[in-house]
Amino acid sequence: MINSLDMINKKTEWFRHDRFGMFIHWGIYSIPGKGEWYRSHQKVSIEDYQPYFDAFNPTQYNPKEWAKLAKAAGMKYMVLTAKHHDGFCLFDSKYTDYKVTNTPIGRDLVAEYVDAVRSEGLKVGLYFSLIDWHHKDYPKYKDLNHPMRDNEDYKDEEIDFENYLDYMHHQVEEIVTNYGQIDILWFDYSYEEMVGEKWRATELIKMVRKHQPNVIIDNRLETSGEGFGSIVTDAINLYSGDFVSPEQIVPHEGIRNYKGEFIPWELCITMNNNWAYNPNDHLYKPAKVLIRKLIECVSKNGNMILNVGPDALGNIPQDSIAILDTFATWMNQHQEAIYGCGYADLVKPEWGYYTRNNNTIYAHIFEQPIGPIYLPGLKETDIKRMSFLHDAGEVKISKSWNTNAFKDLCFAQYGDVDHFTYPLPNDIASVIKIELVGDISGD
The missing domain is CATH 3.20.20.80 (Glycosidases)
Structure with missing residues (x-):
């Protein structure tokens, strides 16, 4: 053996x-x-x-x-x-x-x-x-x-x-x-x-x-x-x-x-x-x-x-x-x-953790964001669709004016006005499902 x-x-x-x-x-x-x-x-x-x-x-x-x-x-x-x-x-x-x-x-x-x-x-x-x-x-x-x-x-x-x-x-x-x-x-x-x-x-x-x-x-x-x-x-x-x-x-x-x-x-x-x-x-x-x-x-x-x-x-x-x-x-x-998920092979975000299942990334957000949410390790061209996991509600790639100083970074936003701050839907961990165009890996 x-x-x-x-x-x-x-x-x-x-x-x-x-x-x-x-x-x-x-x-x-x-x-x-x-x-x-x-x-x-x-x-x-x-x-x-x-x-x-x-x-x-x-x-x-x-x-x-x-x-x-x-x-x-x-x-x-x-x-x-x-x-x-x-x-x-x-x-x-x-x-x-x-x-x-x-x-x-x-x-x-x-x-x-x-x-x-x-x-x-x-x-x-x-x-x-x-x-x-x-x-x-x-x-x-x-x-x-x-x-x-x-x-x-x-x-x-x-x-x-x-x-x-x-x-x-x-x-x-x-x-x-x-x-x-x-x-x-x-x-x-x-x-x-x-x-x-x-x-x-x-x-x-x-x-x-x-x-x-x-x-x-x-x-x-x-x-x-x-x-x-x-x-x-x-x-x-x-x-x-x-x-x-x-x-x-x-x-x-x-x-x-x-x-x-x-x-x-x-x-x-x-x-x-x-x-x-x-x-x-x-x-x-x-x-x-x-x-x-x-x-x-x-x-x-x-x-x-x-x-x-x-x-x-x-x-x-x-x-x-x-x-x-x-x-x-x-x-x-x-x-x-959680099930079937593991290491995302991306930079750890400051607001929580990523988990991953093949070409889907899950952003577990612990910390209330101020305005758009920075998605470290991801580019706009990587992303096919984003939504909140609990209700499938839309989450968009941010085009807010206040992200213009960070042209090479990717941000997510939710709510009616892009630069406003909205409460997270879950106080424990709000999860954004990020469906990718194809396979990616981070640093």
Whole structure:
């Protein structure tokens, strides 16, 4: 088996077309409501964490509603934490008792999620942690993250890490064989010496590809949100993954390899400052900011996956739903400028971003213009027609007197009088569809 950028690009065609997805961080850590890293941050023992397992009973869990919210918001795929670092499984694994079917809810919630996502016509993704703080053979003392990393009782503990790897591989095989077609497998994550073949990564990926030849995989068998991995080099490993996964930061120029070629990538981002449910975190990013970040990602040939953290009953918080509703309104009118679009190969405009789909440029305007709108990288002779995307209303090439001093530049205008200033039709991002005469490229 070999790996190459051509193979990666072919496999990720649908992913790079769809551009926008929903991440869901959910598990027994939703009960204390202090984030999915609660055990690590507070150095909580297995015994002190056990009451959350015993109490997990999300009677209002309705993945069909989650999927409907995602679809309405314009999301095309969903990724659920089948197992996070605490080792708790939302699926019915035969290799552990630490699973959802042994909690009061008593059901395989991954199976219900997969069915719900497919029923809405969305792509199915599952997150699986390479790390497991519950397994007896996972490294503890002096590990970077383990809750017992500073506990002297574990200083001389002997573990069988190969036994842990067998267990982890078996559970991944369950994920990729028990639920039909899996479109995205989102591993998390590598650190320090726990990287690559430490996970028996070649063996793992060969097994996954045997069962799921079309699944796309993130890059975190090699790295974390801090790095790119071999996918950007001239020696792409079999386990490099198919896309880079920057976390909580938009790469300033997208992500390219050593030749300057774009690599598939996806920004993973939270709505507030937590991935999992935290009822005390009300620092939600405005929907306007998040929509503009989606636009920015697409303009740089990237995707965005936006997280929700349902509560312990299975409900997505109302603040998150309000953000998704705003996405739904904007995407309903402007999705053409997102799906199938990417880097425009033009100078970045000061008023926002360009996205592009073949011979159509989409000007996403964030900033209220004063008079005509300068279109950097475009000439009047390049343009066949311009219109607002939300209503097909006319936008013209400006012939205003106040552009005469800039003879070599191209300006757009809308409204009744060419040199007047008119409010933008959308406060988040107004989109002008610019249909080109033929193919062009910028500087």
